[in-house]
Amino acid sequence: MPRKTMIEAVREAMDVMMGRDDDVVVFGEDVGFFGGVFRATQGLQAKYGKSRCFDAPISELGIVGAAVGMAAYGLRPCVEVQFADYMYPAYDQIVSEAARLRYRSNGQFSCPLVIRMPTGGGIFGGQTHSQSPEALFTHVSGLKTVVPSNPSDAKGLLISAIEDPDPVIFLEPKRLYNGPFDGHHERPITPWTKHELGDVADGYYTVPLGKSVVRREGAAVTVLAYGTMVHVAMAAAADTEVDAEIIDLRTLLPLDLEAIEASVRKTGRCVVIHEATLTSGFGAELSALVQETCFYHLEAPIMRVAGWDTPYPHAQEWDYFPGPARVGRALLETVEL
Amino acid sequence: MGDHSDPAEYGPLKLHIPEPAVRPGDAPDFSNVVIPKAGQVARPEVNADPESMRDLAYSIIRVLNRDGEAVGPWAGLLSDEELLEGLRHMMTLRTFDTRMLMAQRQGKTSFYMQHMGEEAVSCAFRKALRPGDMNFPTYRQAGLLIAAGYPLVHMMCQIYSNELDPLKGRQMPVLYSSKEHGFFSVSGNLATQYIQAVGWAMASAIKNDSKIAAGWIGDGSTAESDFHAALVFASTYKPPVVLNIVNNQWAISTFQGIARGGSGTFAARGLGFGIPALRVDGNDYLAVHAVAKWAIERARRNLGPTLIEHVTYRVGAHSSSDDPSAYRPKTESDAWPLGDPVIRLKNHLIVRGAWSEERHKQAEAEVLDAVIAAQKEAESHGTLHAGGKPSARDVFEGVYATMPPHLRRQRQQAGV
Numbered sequence: 001m002p003r004k005t006m007i008e009a010v011r012e013a014m015d016v017m018m019g020r021d022d023d024v025v026v027f028g029e030d031v032g033f034f035g036g037v038f039r040a041t042q043g044l045q046a047k048y049g050k051s052r053c054f055d056a057p058i059s060e061l062g063i064v065g066a067a068v069g070m071a072a073y074g075l076r077p078c079v080e081v082q083f084a085d086y087m088y089p090a091y092d093q094i095v096s097e098a099a100r101l102r103y104r105s106n107g108q109f110s111c112p113l114v115i116r117m118p119t120g121g122g123i124f125g126g127q128t129h130s131q132s133p134e135a136l137f138t139h140v141s142g143l144k145t146v147v148p149s150n151p152s153d154a155k156g157l158l159i160s161a162i163e164d165p166d167p168v169i170f171l172e173p174k175r176l177y178n179g180p181f182d183g184h185h186e187r188p189i190t191p192w193t194k195h196e197l198g199d200v201a202d203g204y205y206t207v208p209l210g211k212s213v214v215r216r217e218g219a220a221v222t223v224l225a226y227g228t229m230v231h232v233a234m235a236a237a238a239d240t241e242v243d244a245e246i247i248d249l250r251t252l253l254p255l256d257l258e259a260i261e262a263s264v265r266k267t268g269r270c271v272v273i274h275e276a277t278l279t280s281g282f283g284a285e286l287s288a289l290v291q292e293t294c295f296y297h298l299e300a301p302i303m304r305v306a307g308w309d310t311p312y313p314h315a316q317e318w319d320y321f322p323g324p325a326r327v328g329r330a331l332l333e334t335v336e337l
Numbered sequence: 338m339g340d341h342s343d344p345a346e347y348g349p350l351k352l353h354i355p356e357p358a359v360r361p362g363d364a365p366d367f368s369n370v371v372i373p374k375a376g377q378v379a380r381p382e383v384n385a386d387p388e389s390m391r392d393l394a395y396s397i398i399r400v401l402n403r404d405g406e407a408v409g410p411w412a413g414l415l416s417d418e419e420l421l422e423g424l425r426h427m428m429t430l431r432t433f434d435t436r437m438l439m440a441q442r443q444g445k446t447s448f449y450m451q452h453m454g455e456e457a458v459s460c461a462f463r464k465a466l467r468p469g470d471m472n473f474p475t476y477r478q479a480g481l482l483i484a485a486g487y488p489l490v491h492m493m494c495q496i497y498s499n500e501l502d503p504l505k506g507r508q509m510p511v512l513y514s515s516k517e518h519g520f521f522s523v524s525g526n527l528a529t530q531y532i533q534a535v536g537w538a539m540a541s542a543i544k545n546d547s548k549i550a551a552g553w554i555g556d557g558s559t560a561e562s563d564f565h566a567a568l569v570f571a572s573t574y575k576p577p578v579v580l581n582i583v584n585n586q587w588a589i590s591t592f593q594g595i596a597r598g599g600s601g602t603f604a605a606r607g608l609g610f611g612i613p614a615l616r617v618d619g620n621d622y623l624a625v626h627a628v629a630k631w632a633i634e635r636a637r638r639n640l641g642p643t644l645i646e647h648v649t650y651r652v653g654a655h656s657s658s659d660d661p662s663a664y665r666p667k668t669e670s671d672a673w674p675l676g677d678p679v680i681r682l683k684n685h686l687i688v689r690g691a692w693s694e695e696r697h698k699q700a701e702a703e704v705l706d707a708v709i710a711a712q713k714e715a716e717s718h719g720t721l722h723a724g725g726k727p728s729a730r731d732v733f734e735g736v737y738a739t740m741p742p743h744l745r746r747q748r749q750q751a752g753v
């Protein structure tokens with residue numbers, strides 16, 4: 001199978017869907033002629049024409065608001081917000097409009113819309129190119145939230161997202177665009193060509209929304225992770241030799257609670273990790289659900305490892321990032337309890 | 338109703354997508370940019386009725402002509418000394434950019450953004466302000482700092498995120514902040530600060546103060562709602578604010594037509610709000626300064642806001658992460674009809690008899706020496722990946738005035 005980067009995988013998903021369905025339109029800042037600042041839409045305008053893939057004015061509100069209107073008309077817009085850190089101007093359109101259109105019109109109107117945005121740190125992007133705002137979406141009824149951790153999933157998940165009848169927030173950890181970054185920033189970069197999850201089949205395939213996958217089987221502790229942190233968890237398990245079972249959630253909402261429950265019942269321990277800030281993060285939801293569903297199987301308190309509750313700093317990026325050392329410490333602590 | 342719905346009557350609808358005149362491989366073409374002769378545009382009284390000056394939003398105020406002379410009603414405000422100082426500021430900014438871009442390429446910092454071609458805008462504007470006034474700049478107005486006498490070493494320490502970084506390593510390079518120098522903390526989120534400039538100016542009016550504010554925004558960023566909110570508030574409360582649009586023709590890869598849409602000019606956006614709106618040759622130090630002075634006087638006299646569109650051209654890449662050859666002809670900047678701001682001011686000073694090629698060469702060498710000396714000093718305090726750096730404690734400090742218990746706990750967990 002051909003190996004591809006995550007950018008290529010995301011691009012292929014849009015390409016496949018634009019080819020299959022004339023209603024799929026793609027737009028955003030710098031997305032048209034240039035093909036996006038991360039080049040995710042490169043070549044799509046030349047292939048499908050200017051009214052299917054085009055540059056938008058710098059207005060995230062405008063991009064998402066227009067996409068809601070198009071989706072209500074019957075198109076399937078897949079729009080890009082250049083960085084998740086810039087989605088706030090669009091938040092009202094996402095929360096009050098896209099998410100509720102089906103409900104408040106009793107199904108007369110719906111919003112089959114995908115909003116792609118690069119998330120996460122690790123590129124010295126400071127507070128305006130590093131954020132992970134997933135909890136701001138999972139808190140909103142009517143949205144689905146997806147976070148791929150590799151090219152293979154990214155393509156299949158994005159195709160599912162574009163086909164989904166409801167609005168989907170598609171968060172792309174930008175540090176994974178070119179390789180499976182595991183938080184060991186001092187080591188040379190591994191490209192996706194050296195990783196089996198860089199295998200991306202040509203053409204159409206889907207990865208269903210709402211289904212997690214076990215990345216590493218283990219008996220000692222369950223680790224719940226998504227995006228970049230999946231690779232960090234793998235590194236932490238290898239570094240500490242803790243027999244961790246690592247679940248890549250892939251979709252945060254709807255959540256694959258069944259798989260989580262099965263794993264925690266087996267291991268009796270659970271560590272929840274994410275790069276976003278700790279307080280009121282998605283990890284709080286996961287921790288609550290595990291407690292509610294697995295309380296009598298738990299042999300240790302559920303631990304969370306997350307970004308500190310501060311803005312994402314520029315120079316001290318690696319003091320901030322919840323890397324393999326911090327995750328490893330939590331694993332050891334949890335299994336020793 | 339029904340009898341008007343025949344699709345054959347008008348043909349099918351089509352989406353309009355604006356396109357730049359040329360793309361890579363084409364010959365640069367600015368024939369659509371109408372450039373009036375220097376000295377041609379009238380200078381109204383600052384208290385004239387905004388309705389009487391609507392045409393200023395469609396012309397370009399220019400002072401320096403092709404022969405390097407200062408002509409027309411907007412000329413004659415600056416002495417030789419002031420102009421020589423302005424020239425030095427622009428040369429310093431340009432040299433600073435060259436050195437910092439090189440430092441970025443050498444891995445001494447993560448990122449850089451230069452001003453090449455736009456130096457006159459921020460350098461000249463700053464000299465029309467007074468101490469106490471506040472700019473709400475974007476990342477491309479470092480001339481406001483240089484012309485205000487902010488030390489280059491401080492700027493470099495910020496860029497290097499080193500142990501003397503005034504912002505403790507928290508902000509990306511070039512997102513400076515210096516309250517003392519009338520330079521508000523640059524956000525990084527586009528357009529957010531335009532309305533804040535209006536609010537700051539409203540505060541000055543509420544307190545019956547005499548300070549004014551200046552908002553700054555790029556052509557592309559005028560598409561954000563914050564821009565429109567700023568114009569509404571400025572129109573309603575008429576606070577002492579100058580709202581600057583720096584139209585450098587590009588927003589990363591997107592040409593200005595995408596943000597401008599069907600409006601003739603960016604300045605014309607002000608007209609619907611009843612705000613006097615002027616376009617100025619942004620590559621003409623004298624014109625920028627004259628227009629800034631005019632607008633600032635209006636603000637100071639409680640006559641309300643002014644919108645200024647600085648017409649210029651982004652000669653360099655958007656940032657150190659960008660390569661413009663993918664979306665515009667390589668030689669486009671050479672074809673830009675308003676020329677180079679440094680060369681134009683230099684030629685004017687020579688025409689005035691206040692400068693010579695020789696003295697210019699010498700000044701270039703002096704400026705380079707000064708910038709290199711500052712760089713050496715800054716680097717002795719560290720660069721992004723080597724030497725002195727801000728502390729990991731600085732990650733936790735300053736989120737709140739007083740650190741709440743949960744953050745203190747997290748700082749302890751971090752072991753710093």
Ligand SMILES: Cc1ncc(C[n+]2csc(CCOP(=O)(O)OP(=O)(O)O)c2C)c(N)n1
Nearest residue numbers: 086477525526527555556557558587588589
């Ligand atoms: C809210 C927001 N959206 C998007 C971006 C990404 N971005 C950074 S600079 C830029 C282009 C801005 O162009 P313009 O306003 O013309 O200013 P210029 O860079 O030309 O000075 C974009 C899209 C951002 N920083 N903030």
Ligand SMILES: [Mg+2]
Nearest residue numbers: 555556587588
């Ligand atoms: Mg611009």
